[in-house]
Amino acid sequence: MVTTGAVFALGLTMRLMSRRGHTGLGEILLELARARSAAASERERRATTVEILDRLPHGGRVDEVDDSGRQRTYEVTPARARSRRKGGRQ
Template structure:
């Protein structure tokens, strides 16, 4: 619940800033602020989905399995499941 309230308040603050900084030559306008807000939300949602997918895949990997991720920028992440990492309650 707290995250939703923070998102709403943050969105409101950005919208007010956008209105205060109306489009003038060399100034940031409302559409730029809203565009940046949309890009930020999209990036956050994409990262949450990536993390959830990684957790799901790691749970299904066998012992000694490896997960290799390469993002759009070419950054590579590798996670390997070691035998001691598997703990069954």
């Protein structure tokens, strides 16, 4: 959690920087909100992926492609192969 003192210090720093033509407090707060939203979205994606993998039968596979085009593949290994390794997911 951000304390009142930290918000005050951030505001003061941004005010001084904006006088020199740098980014203002509004832009920084907007970027902070975007970053928090992206982090929350990523946590939700990961939680959903884990939920799906827990429900798949052994040998099942999930292919994901995100908005940037990055592809991920998750496989649930069969029970025999899983017993030799630490964990059941690859």
